[in-house]
Amino acid sequence: MDECLAHVQGRRVLKPSRGIWPALAAPGLIWLLLFFVAPMYVVLCIVFGRLDPIFRTAVPVWNPVQWDPTQFTYVLTHIVGPEGVFGPALLRTAMYVLTASALCLLIAFPVAYYVARLSGRRRGLLLALLIAPFWISYMMRMFAWVNLLQDDGLVNTVLGFGGLFTPDVNWLTGQPAVVILGLVYGYVPYMILPLYAGLDRLSQPVLEASRDLGANRASSFWRVTLPLSRPTIVAALLLTCLPMLGDYFTSDMLSASPKTAMVGNLINDSVLTPGQTGQAGAFVMLVFLVALLPMLYYIRVTGRRDEVAS
Amino acid sequence: MRGPVAWWNDPWRPPRVLVAATVGYLLWSLLPVLVAVLYSFNDGRSRTVWQGFSFRWYWGDQTLSVWHDATLHNALLQTLKLGIITTIITVPLGVLFALGIDRWRGRLPSGANFLMLLAFVLPEVLLAVSLLFVITTVALPIELGTTAQVIGLVTFQVSYPAVLVRARLATIGPQYEEAAMDLGASPVGALRRVIMPMLMPAIFASTVLVFADVIDDFVMVRYLSGGASSEPVSVKIYNTARGAPTPALNALATLLLLTALAAVTVGYLVFRRMTRNDTTTADRGIGAFAGEM
Numbered sequence: 326m327d328e329c330l331a332h333v334q335g336r337r338v339l340k341p342s343r344g345i346w347p348a349l350a351a352p353g354l355i356w357l358l359l360f361f362v363a364p365m366y367v368v369l370c371i372v373f374g375r376l377d378p379i380f381r382t383a384v385p386v387w388n389p390v391q392w393d394p395t396q397f398t399y400v401l402t403h404i405v406g407p408e409g410v411f412g413p414a415l416l417r418t419a420m421y422v423l424t425a426s427a428l429c430l431l432i433a434f435p436v437a438y439y440v441a442r443l444s445g446r447r448r449g450l451l452l453a454l455l456i457a458p459f460w461i462s463y464m465m466r467m468f469a470w471v472n473l474l475q476d477d478g479l480v481n482t483v484l485g486f487g488g489l490f491t492p493d494v495n496w497l498t499g500q501p502a503v504v505i506l507g508l509v510y511g512y513v514p515y516m517i518l519p520l521y522a523g524l525d526r527l528s529q530p531v532l533e534a535s536r537d538l539g540a541n542r543a544s545s546f547w548r549v550t551l552p553l554s555r556p557t558i559v560a561a562l563l564l565t566c567l568p569m570l571g572d573y574f575t576s577d578m579l580s581a582s583p584k585t586a587m588v589g590n591l592i593n594d595s596v597l598t599p600g601q602t603g604q605a606g607a608f609v610m611l612v613f614l615v616a617l618l619p620m621l622y623y624i625r626v627t628g629r630r631d632e633v634a635s
Numbered sequence: 636m637r638g639p640v641a642w643w644n645d646p647w648r649p650p651r652v653l654v655a656a657t658v659g660y661l662l663w664s665l666l667p668v669l670v671a672v673l674y675s676f677n678d679g680r681s682r683t684v685w686q687g688f689s690f691r692w693y694w695g696d697q698t699l700s701v702w703h704d705a706t707l708h709n710a711l712l713q714t715l716k717l718g719i720i721t722t723i724i725t726v727p728l729g730v731l732f733a734l735g736i737d738r739w740r741g742r743l744p745s746g747a748n749f750l751m752l753l754a755f756v757l758p759e760v761l762l763a764v765s766l767l768f769v770i771t772t773v774a775l776p777i778e779l780g781t782t783a784q785v786i787g788l789v790t791f792q793v794s795y796p797a798v799l800v801r802a803r804l805a806t807i808g809p810q811y812e813e814a815a816m817d818l819g820a821s822p823v824g825a826l827r828r829v830i831m832p833m834l835m836p837a838i839f840a841s842t843v844l845v846f847a848d849v850i851d852d853f854v855m856v857r858y859l860s861g862g863a864s865s866e867p868v869s870v871k872i873y874n875t876a877r878g879a880p881t882p883a884l885n886a887l888a889t890l891l892l893l894t895a896l897a898a899v900t901v902g903y904l905v906f907r908r909m910t911r912n913d914t915t916t917a918d919r920g921i922g923a924f925a926g927e928m
Contacts, residue, residue, distance in 0.1 A: 345823060346744075350735025353728050353793060354747045360790040361754050364765035371768055385772050436660045439653040454661050460895040461668055462851040464872040465888040469671035471876050472885075478683045479670065497877075513664070563756070571758030574853060574873060581877055589760055596764055596858070602772075609764050616758060624752045 365613075372397050372606040383602035396603035400611070411591060418587040421501070422569045425508035429516045429565050430558065432509070437520035442527075455521070458514040467578040470507060471497065474579070499582030507579040508572065512565045519564055523557025556626055563623045570612055588612060672892070675885035682882055692886040701886050706863065707871070711890055714867035716781065718850040721788040726842050728789065729796030730834070734826070737804050755794035762791055763858040770859070780861030787855040792848060796841035803837035804830075836909045843902030847895050 370385035373392035386392055404412045440451045458466065473479045474496035481494065496503050527550065535545040573589030583590075592608045595601035675693070679686030689695055694702035701707045732751065736744040754762070766787045770777055777783055811833070815825035853869040860866050866874070868891045875884055 346735045346737075346739035348735070349731045350739055350744060350747060353732025353735070353751070353797070356728060356790065356793065357747070357750050357754060360766065360786055361750065361762070364762070364769045367769045367773060368765045371772060383768075383772055432656070432660055435653050435656040439657045443650075443653065444657075451657065451661075454665065458664050458668075460847050460851070460899050461892055462853075462869055462872070462888065462895070464853055464869040464876075465671065465892060466668060468872050468876045468884070468888060469667035472671055472674065472682045473667055475683050510664070510667075513660075567756055567758055571760030571854070573760065578873065578876055592760060592764060596767065602768070605764060606768065609761050612758060613761055616761075620753060620756045623756055624749065627752070 368606045368609055372603055372610055374603065376600060376603065382599065383606075397607050397610070400604055400607040414586045414591050415588055417501075417585070418570065418589075421505055421508060421585075421587060422566055425505050425512065425569060426516075426562055426566050428505070428509045429513050430562060433513055433516040433520050433561070434558070437517050437524055441521050441524035452521070455514070455517055459518075463511055464574070464578075466511060467507060467575060470510065471578060474503065497579060497581070499580045499584035501585055503579050504576050504585045507575045508569055511572075511575055512569060515568070516561045516565045519561040520554075520557060523554055523561070527553055560623060560626050563619050567616055567619060567623075570616055668892075671885050672889045675882050675889045677882045677885075680881050682880070682885060692881060692883040693890075696883070699881055699883050701883055701890065704883065707883060707887050709864065710866055710868045710871040711887060713781075713865055714850050714869070714891060715894070717784055717788060717852075717856065717867060718846050720781075720785050721792065721849045722842055722846045724785065725789050725792045725845050726796050726838065729793045729841065730800050730838055732793065733797040733800035733804070734830075737801055751794045751797050754790060755798065759791060759854045763787060763855045766790070766855075767858045778861060779859055780865045783859040783861070784856050784865065787859045788849050788852060791852075791855055792845050795845050795848070796838065799837045799841045799844075800834060803834055807833050836906060839909060840902070840906055843898060843906075846898055850891065850895055 367385060370387055370392075371383045373389075373394060373396070374386040375384045375393060376382070376396075400411065403410050404415060436455070440448060440455060444451050475481075476495060478496075480496065484494070531553070532545065532549060535549040536542075540548065571589050571592075573587060573593040576585045576587055576590055577593075586594075588608060588611070592605050592612070595605040595608070674682050674685075676688050676690070677686055678689040678691055692700050694700050697703055701711070732747075736748050736751075766783070767779075769775070770779055770783055777786065807830070811829050812825045815829045816822065820828065850867075851869065852867075853873065856867050857870045857873065860870060868887055872884060872888060
């Protein structure tokens with residue numbers, strides 16, 4: 326009888342379900358805590374930890390009260406000033422990432438706009454071709470350029486018109502332009518797809534209304550399309566900038582020279598060097614702090630969009 | 636069919652600049668890779684001068700071809716192994732996580748959701764280096780190698796199925812589940828018999844995405860590999876590209892490319908079959924498959 330009453334009141338429907346949802350989420354949550362949150366703490370303990378004086382290995386200090394900031398301040402004091410050995414690489418990272426993502430946007434926006442709004446019946450095929458670079462390994466795409474940019478590679482052959490000139494350009498020995506182009510080539514697909522999705526969702530009636538109300542193509546684009554797609558553009562920029570911040574392999578593959586080293590290279594070079602583990606950790610923290618605001622912004626933007634969608 | 640002249644004079648065709656930009660971009664993005672694939676069939680040792688067509692670097696060469704050189708085909712096997720194991724762990728973990736935090740109300744689940752999204756956008760190198768630190772400095776029963784690689788990859792990929800499933804749950808809405816429970820289903824029964832079948836396309840798409848993403852991964856698998864025996868294809872390419880590799884490396888990369896394309900093509904065809912009666916995804920085709928991201 327009690328049970329029946331509860332059922333009518335809807336309590337029975339809710340009660341047994343209470344424990345289920347936390348139980349479903351628990352394995353994933355525990356996994357993230359163990360292998361995502363805990364490692365971040367370990368990085369802190371190593372950055373603010375000590376060095377073993379004999380083996381030069383990092384000794385993590387688990388208690389925050391005993392943390393020793395020597396290694397972190399070492400990195401911070403060597404960014405600018407007379408001993409600024411890390412400064413150039415950080416500045417270069419900022420420059421490369423900004424230039425590369427601006428170029429990415431310049432390439433990605435027209436392409437995404439055309440495929441999303443104007444391609445008509447060919448859209449499926451074009452979209453498949455746009456997605457294709459996603460499934461091609463990043464390393465393979467860089468390797469393809471290593472082949473083309475060899476001293477006797479296709480690029481130099483084409484530039485020399487098949488032997489008419491001899492362009493003696495060693496593309497693969499520390500050319501900043503090559504590294505930036507490599508970054509653009511590598512990360513453009515990651516920008517085109519979110520842009521495509523966003524432009525695809527733009528409401529057609531609003532755009533038609535702007536034309537009906539007298540705007541010409543250009544001003545309708547400038548005053549309606551662009552403002553409406555601004556959140557998408559920001560999200561797409563963040564999606565390409567954030568992974569670029571940690572990139573070291575593009576520079577390694579296409580230049581392998583300290584002249585084009587980025588902050589990712591600083592991390593990569595110091596990670597396995599005995600005695601520099603703390604430095605690598607400090608760089609990791611630095612990149613994390615720089616990336617934190619953009620990451621939070623991205624999470625907020627996408628979260629809001631999901632609320633609107635549902 | 637219209638001729639090119641009629642096309643050129645057509646006042647309603649899309650702006651020339653945009654067509655040119657799109658075609659130019661596609662050529663630029665795909666041609667270098669096609670050239671690399673082409674040279675994997677080169678008969679000579681050069682990766683820049685064409686010397687005739689052969690399968691020498693696939694199996695013809697007795698010592699250096701992918702088939703005969705153990706370091707090359709072991710890299711491919713390691714890639715496939717990581718792809719399969721990681722996918723098997725990641726997808727159930729992510730799907731259950733998404734279902735859980737979607738219904739569980741309160742502060743804890745929204746914190747969990749935030750963590751998941753943070754893992755989604757964090758630069759991979761940061762996560763990889765911190766896991767490397769954990770394994771090298773903390774006394775754990777985990778060693779560098781396949782186990783460590785799988786743990787790292789699962790952590791980095793788990794948000795994929797979670798994000799896709801949550802987006803799908805938002806489009807489905809609560810009404811089907813409520814109807815099922817009004818008709819007497821328990822919450823678990825409604826979940827199992829109503830929601831799960833509706834989620835299958837999203838789950839399937841995320842399976843394919845995770846697999847394709849894992850076999851392309853580089854940063855994580857390189858830091859967490861325990862020596863040459865657990866180095867997958869991407870690391871092999873990175874290590875040898877700037878030396879003087881033979882076209883066997885092109886052949887290896889081509890085989891990886893074929894694996895990824897096969898997985899994605901089969902995945903897309905199955906996905907289309909699964910969603911053919913579904914109005915919310917039907918008109919979006921491949922875009923729905925790519926999960927909008």
